Every structure is written in C-alpha cells, then in structure tokens.
Amino acid sequence: MPNRRKFVSSAATLAAAAQLGPRLFAQGSSTKDRLGFALVGLGRLSTDQLAPAFEKSDRCRLVGIVSGSETKPEEWKKKYDLDSKNIYNYRNFDQIADNPDIDVVYVVLPNAMHEEFVVRSAKAGKHVYCEKPMSVSAQECRQMIDACDGAKVHLGVGYRCQFEPHHLECMRLAREKTFGELRHIEAGFGFPIGDYPVGDLRRWRLEHELAGGGALMDVGIYALQACRYLTGEEPRSVLAREIKTDPVKFAEVDETILWSMDFPGGVVASCSTTYGFGGINKFTATATKGQFGLDPAYSYGGIKGFAGDRPIEAPEIDQFAKEMDAFAKAIQEDKRSKVAGEEGLRDQLVIDAIYESVRTGRRVDVAPQQRSS
Structure with a gap:
C-alpha cells in the first residue's frame, strides 16, 4: 500500500495502533447540551465547511482535532481556541480514549482510511460520524458496523442531503x-x-x-x-x-x-x-x-x-450543522440515526x-x- 503510506507519511507517518478493548459505553455523556466533536483530517471539507458549521450548531462543539500536519494544529488551536490536550496526531490517536471532552469522532479522511479510524474510534469508546462514502467495500462497512455495535457507540454517515x-x-x-x-x-x-x-x-x-x-x-x-x-x-x-x-x-x-x-x-x-x-x-x-x-x-x-x-x-440552512445536530440528538436520546x-x-x-x-x-x-x- 505505497500510496496510502505516502499520504499518511506526508501528514506525519501513521504508527501502529494500540489495541484497546471495546468499552461497554462511550465515555462522553449523552446528557450534555452540546457534544464535543473531534475532526480527524483537516482538509478542505473540514476547513471550509465543518469547522465553520460548529459555530451554527445547537448541539455540537468543536473541541478537538487529529492531524498529521506540522503546522495546521497550531493554526486551528488559535483560530478555534482548542485545548492542547485535545489535539492529536495519527500516532497518539488512540489516547483519545482517555479524554472525556471528546464525545464524537468525525472521520474526514480519504475513503480507504475510513474503516481503520472508525474501528479505532469505536475501540476508544467514542461515537463516530464518518464522511461518505462510508468505506470502499461492503465488507469493510459491515466491519465498521460490528465494531461500533460491539463497543455500544453510535455510528453515522455524512449524508447531509437527507436533512436539507x-x-x-x-x-x-x-x-x-x-x-x-x-x-x-x-x-x-x-x-x-x-x-x-x-x-x-x-x-x-x-x-x-x-x-x-x-x-x-x-x-x-x-x-x-x-x-x-x-x-x-x-x-x-x-x-x-x-x-x-x-x-x-x-x-x-x-x-x-x-x-x-x-x-x-x-x-x-x-x-x-x-x-x-x-x-x-x-x-x-x-x-x-x-x-x-x-x-x-x-x-x-x-x-x-x-x-x-x-x-x-x-429555507436555506447550513447543511453540515443540521446533519451534525441530528446525529448529536440521536446520541443524546439514544435513538438510531436515520443515517x-x-x-x-x-x-x-x-x-x-x-x-x-x-x-x-x-x-x-x-x-x-x-x-x-
């Protein structure tokens, strides 16, 4: 997988994931008025659409980021007033399991990386929202569903048009x-x-x-x-x-x-x-x-x-704020998301x-x- 390695290494080298056992419940409390989200991947969609959408959200807050970039984390920290302890890279990502500020991990990476980071997020006890397409094969999609079900966390897919x-x-x-x-x-x-x-x-x-x-x-x-x-x-x-x-x-x-x-x-x-x-x-x-x-x-x-x-x-709406709010509401009410x-x-x-x-x-x-x- 040379191209995948190249992508991750240009974003600062992906290390082997620490294998954490599945938790019975997600760490984040579903009783919070606004759930804490961490964005995994700081490309154009995260930068231009998702980050600004949090400012229009009623139920979600941007509290963390995961990036392999050497420069973006500091820029995002200043722009969005992020706590240093909520900033991760691809090597220490699994430590997110011990961070109660983060309730939901939003995976915004190349398609072939979705399955790995959804599974790792579930093992860390975090709810997961994944950009579309969910993955690159039906088998990987099933593995992602099973991982989240086994960890008793919610899994959603970024189908914004279903809320427009x-x-x-x-x-x-x-x-x-x-x-x-x-x-x-x-x-x-x-x-x-x-x-x-x-x-x-x-x-x-x-x-x-x-x-x-x-x-x-x-x-x-x-x-x-x-x-x-x-x-x-x-x-x-x-x-x-x-x-x-x-x-x-x-x-x-x-x-x-x-x-x-x-x-x-x-x-x-x-x-x-x-x-x-x-x-x-x-x-x-x-x-x-x-x-x-x-x-x-x-x-x-x-x-x-x-x-x-x-x-x-x-009405014209912020589609990303709307879909994230709907997912957060499903978590807070412990109901199945429509996506x-x-x-x-x-x-x-x-x-x-x-x-x-x-x-x-x-x-x-x-x-x-x-x-x-």
Whole structure:
C-alpha cells in the first residue's frame, strides 16, 4: 500500500495502533447540551465547511482535532481556541480514549482510511460520524458496523442531503404521492476534477488505493442516495457502463459512469456521474400525474427545486450543522440515526454491483444486506 503510506507519511507517518478493548459505553455523556466533536483530517471539507458549521450548531462543539500536519494544529488551536490536550496526531490517536471532552469522532479522511479510524474510534469508546462514502467495500462497512455495535457507540454517515429542506420536501412529495405513482427518476452529479500533480495531497481522489473508486464513490453516490430515498426502496439490479476520455489521468479510477437501476415498486432510475465535466447536479422524478425535482440538487447551498409548475419554497440552512445536530440528538436520546452505518452499507452494496456491471457488461443483482458476523 505505497500510496496510502505516502499520504499518511506526508501528514506525519501513521504508527501502529494500540489495541484497546471495546468499552461497554462511550465515555462522553449523552446528557450534555452540546457534544464535543473531534475532526480527524483537516482538509478542505473540514476547513471550509465543518469547522465553520460548529459555530451554527445547537448541539455540537468543536473541541478537538487529529492531524498529521506540522503546522495546521497550531493554526486551528488559535483560530478555534482548542485545548492542547485535545489535539492529536495519527500516532497518539488512540489516547483519545482517555479524554472525556471528546464525545464524537468525525472521520474526514480519504475513503480507504475510513474503516481503520472508525474501528479505532469505536475501540476508544467514542461515537463516530464518518464522511461518505462510508468505506470502499461492503465488507469493510459491515466491519465498521460490528465494531461500533460491539463497543455500544453510535455510528453515522455524512449524508447531509437527507436533512436539507428541499430534499425533505421532495421525499414528502414522493411518499404522499402528490403527483401520483412514481415511475422514473433521472439523477446525476459531476464536476471536472483538477490535474493534481504527484505529491499534491488532493491527488488521492485519482488514486485507487486511497479513493477506492472515482466519480461514482465521490459524487455519484448523491444520485444513488436520491433514488433510494425518493423511492424508499433498495434497487434490485443495476446495469452500468464507463466512459473514459482521458485514460492517463483516470488510469486508476472511473471518470464517467452511466447506470440504470430497477426498484421493486416498478420505478426505473437513470443515473450519471463524472469527473470529466460539470453541469450535472440534479434529479427529476416523474410520476403518473407530474414531475418534481431539484436543480442544482447537491450543492452546499443555493438549491432550487420545482413541484409541477411551482417552485419549491424551502429555507436555506447550513447543511453540515443540521446533519451534525441530528446525529448529536440521536446520541443524546439514544435513538438510531436515520443515517446509521446500515445506510452506508446499503449504498456500498449498490456501488459494488455497479462496478461489477462495468467490468462484466452485464446486469448485476444487488447483494442482500447482511452482517459480517
């Protein structure tokens, strides 16, 4: 795993994890008004979106960070008034088990590193929120779920759109059959990824060992999610194909994938995702008596939608503050999150089937959800 080692070593060398036995309960008290979060990984998402979101959160506080950078921890400490004892690197991460300030660990690392740090967080007795995609295989997702269940901690996946008001309104329209029976969904998301040189930490999205896949894993998952939560069903089978216009740049990961899914209730979905070009950021749901949808659909802000011949009126929110507050509320009330680990597993089962269809050129049945144990 040379690329993974290179990523971690450029962030200050990952050492072997100390193996801590699972705890019966998470250290952090669920009776706190605001739970203490530690961000693992201080890349663009943490810097530009997550850290500012804590200032708008009602139930969460940024109290700790985990980074391999030599300079970022001091910068974050000053900017967010962090206590030195709540700052960790990848070598001493497991000492977080002894820190009562930290209730939740938010894993914001390259996809292939999610499983390791979710499991380590669970062993430390901490609740875990993991960025999407949950991991790079269904088997790893199951191991993450089992680790958190065994440690009796909550596990959530960063599906912010499930809490966004425009998306919630579209879910309501589908569930209440406002426009009749749902028949077809067209969904897609893509953007032109940069030409990151070797050594640039942002290049991990183009390296299979760290990303696990390309556009599908990164942004195609939003289109997949939309189809799943609009129908309220799991797809039975998929048929997919890949298009590469730059086989050198995308030698290790997928550039563009087109796929279709059929659902038990009769809905057919046509989806697309790409790293090659922009302009795809929407979904349209067609029912027997009309259409509704969002365009743009998956952006951090500025989402717009329509329901028949009228616009969807919904408030603009901080999506990251909203999803973190929802997860904190689930912990405080000891209830299952709507984006629990099983939700990430369901997506990964479909993603695995899509990649198999790309490889074989055949329609592939989606594997049933089952645990690793």
